[in-house]
Amino acid sequence: MNAIVTDQITKSFNGFIAVNKINISVKEGELFGLLGPNGAGKTTLINMLSTMIHPTSGTGTVNGFDVVHDSASVRAAIGVVxxxxxxxxxxxxxENLDLHGRLYGLPASLRKKRMDEVLDLVELSHKSKLLVKTYSGGMIRRLEIARGLMHHPKVLFLDEPTLGLDPQTRLHIWEYIRRLNQEEGITIVLTTHYMEEADHLCDRIAIIDNGQVVALDTPEKLKSVFGGDVIILTLDTSEDAKKLSRVYKEAGYASISTEDQTVYLSVKKSEEVVPKVFSTAFTSGINIQSMTVRKSTLDDIFIHYTGRGIRDNLVDDITYMKYKLQTKRR
Amino acid sequence: MDAMLSFQTVYTMWLREMLRFKRAKSRIVGSLATPLFFLIILGTAMGSSYNIENYKEFMAPGIIAMVLLFSSIFGGISVMWDREFGFLKEILIAPVNRFCIALGKAFGGVTTAMIQGILLMIITNGFGVHYKSLPGMLLSIPIMFIIGIGFISLGIALATKIESHEGFQMVMSFLTMPLVLLSGAFFPLSKLPDWLKIAVHLNPLTYGVEALRFTLIGESEIPIVVCLVVLTSFAITTTAIGGWLFGRMEV
Structure with a gap:
């Protein structure tokens, strides 16, 4: 059975189409990742699936319930961070956890037990009696995740669960996300900017750009599409980069992308291609400053589909997150 | 089972307001200073200038009603801060009836407002104001509840529509102040010019002031039955509207 199915689900805000006819199905027990640059529509999609906003058109079901017509049943089955x-x-x-447990109808004894468990998990037991306004950004995030897990949801939505956390805490959270998924069979949908997070955790990944799914597969399959290697060429100018990528395209290379004066080529076997790459550039009169060859990562796939590096957005997001946390301190 | 869940939801939201109240105790008690200044300074000055006998006694129920109004509307509008600080999402995502959430919020806010009203009633009794009887004072408490529910639900309804801090300021200047000034809290209703009389009688707070005057000092220009009917109808209407609007909120 599928935990989540969407059929042409669409959301527009005053004419701006945030999510454009997305069809995805997430299997029960799956750990599903949504990857995409800022404003790609990931959060809007999650907001629709969690019944926080209504789709403009199309439908979606979560745990077998329609997100519009049976929103109460959907809400009972999900947890959202x-x-x-x-x-x-x-x-x-x-107190925050206690109120959450009460809203989800957990009886007193179970509430107490779950609170101890989740506080222990995110290592906040010793801080639980302090006011949340004294917490650091990372602590707030951890408490938030702990709270989303308290009522044992069937489907858990995590919107950037580890954004801005230190590596150690992130590893803890990853470990627990996987444990929840494997031992308790909770279906998890997460959005993330961290490639290694998606790669490490997710069974399948949907790459979303401009409100549409541009690629959807397992991390392994996504990576294998363009073979194993990436050739990175640094040229003198960005004009050269554009020119060279055109030349390569004519020469029959399928996967090319450029970023400033850098050209990325995804190839099956770099050792066979590198000589040709050089000679082609030479005959076109373009000077190559430097060249690097490495195994391809999910980043390369992402750049290929969206034309942008995911790191470009990351800095912005952390700044934004910090800003948001700071403005709450008033 | 459903009734049990609904009760649990209302109680949870009430509990949250009480937890917040517990921490803001000093601020809330401190907020009683302003109405006391009104009563002591304005009450004494007006009483002596216009030769009105017992003006302070006349004014005291009005001041209590004013405090209830401020506290209630503010309590309702706090839904706006909940939206601003994100907590509203946590409430709206919960698998519970949203009307019950709004109701719990209203009960929580009204409890705070009533605590302020009751404190003020007790304090003013020692400032040269003599209320008629203890039963009268006790009867004032349910009246405070009805007044509070009406205005807190109005506040919730407004909060669902207000997007910004500016909107909040607008409500305070264009709704709350006129409601107080047009309520007969500071002047008798009988000698007003017609246009003002109509405005005063259209104001639900007038009936709150008059009802409290009846129970506290034993005299009112509008019959108590009329007051109670108007106040109750107002409370039911705003609760229905506030609950409905809250249920339709998107974050």
Missing amino acids: FQGSTLDEQLTGW
Whole structure:
């Protein structure tokens, strides 16, 4: 059975199409990743699936329930960790969890047990009696995740779960996400900017750009599409880069992308291609400053599909996140 | 089972307001200073200037109603801060009836407002104001509840429509202040010119002031039954509208 199915699901805001006829199905028990640059529509998609906003057209079901007509059943079956903080900062961490447990109808004894468990998991037990407004950004994030797990949802949505966290905490969260997924069979949908996060955790990944799914497969398959290697050429100018990529395209290379004065070529076996790459550039009169060959990563696939590096957005997002957290401190 | 869940939701939201109240205790008690200044300074000055006998006694129920109004509308509008700080998402995503959430929020806010109203009633009793009887004072408490529910639900309804801090300022200047000034909290209703009389009688707070005057000092220009009917109808209407608008909110 599928935990999530969408059929041509679409959302537009005043004419701007944020999500454009997306069809995805997520299998029960799957760990599904949504990858995409800023404004690609990932959060909008999650907001629709979690019944927070209504689709403009198309439909979606979560755990077998329609997100519009049976939103109450959907909400009972899901847990959501939103991108920004949704904690009450005037209350303590413990009180926030307690209220959550009550809203989800957990009886007192179970509530207490789950609170201890999740606090322990995110290592906040010793801070649980402090007001949330005294927490650091990372602590807020951890508490938020702990709260989303409290009621044992069937489907868990995580919108950038580890954004801005230190590597150690991130590893902890990864470990727990996988454990939840494997041991408890919770279906998990996460959006992320971290390639290694998607690669490491997800069974399948959908790359989303401009509100559409541009690629969807397992991380291994996505990586194998263009073979194993990436050749990175640095040229004198970006004009040269554009010119050379045209030349390569005519010469029959399928996967080429450029970024400033750099050209990326994804190839099956670099050792066979490198000589040709050089001679082609030479005959076109373009000077190659430097060349690197490495195994292809998910980043390359991402750049290929969206024409942008995901890192470009990452800095912005962390700044944005910090800004958001700071403005809450007033 | 459903009734149990609904009750649990209302209680949870009420509990949250109480937890917040517990931390803001000093601020809330401090907020009683302004109405006391009104009563002591304005009450004494007006009383002596216009030779009105017992003007302070006349004014005290009005001041209590004013505090209830401020506290209630503010409590309702706090839904706006919940949206701003994200907590509203946590509530709206929960698998519970949203009307119950709005109701719990309203009960929480009204509890805070009533605590302020009751404190003010007790304090003013020691500032040269003599309320008629203890039963009268006790009867004032359910009236405070009805007044509070009406205005807090109005606040919730407004909060679902207001997007910004500017909007909040607009509500405070163009709704709250006129409601207080047009309520007969500071002047008798009988000698007003017609246009003002109509405005005052269209104001639900007038009936709150008059009802409190009846229970606290034993005299009112509008019959208590009329007051109670208007106040109750107002509370039911705004609760229905506030709950409905809250249920349709998207974040």
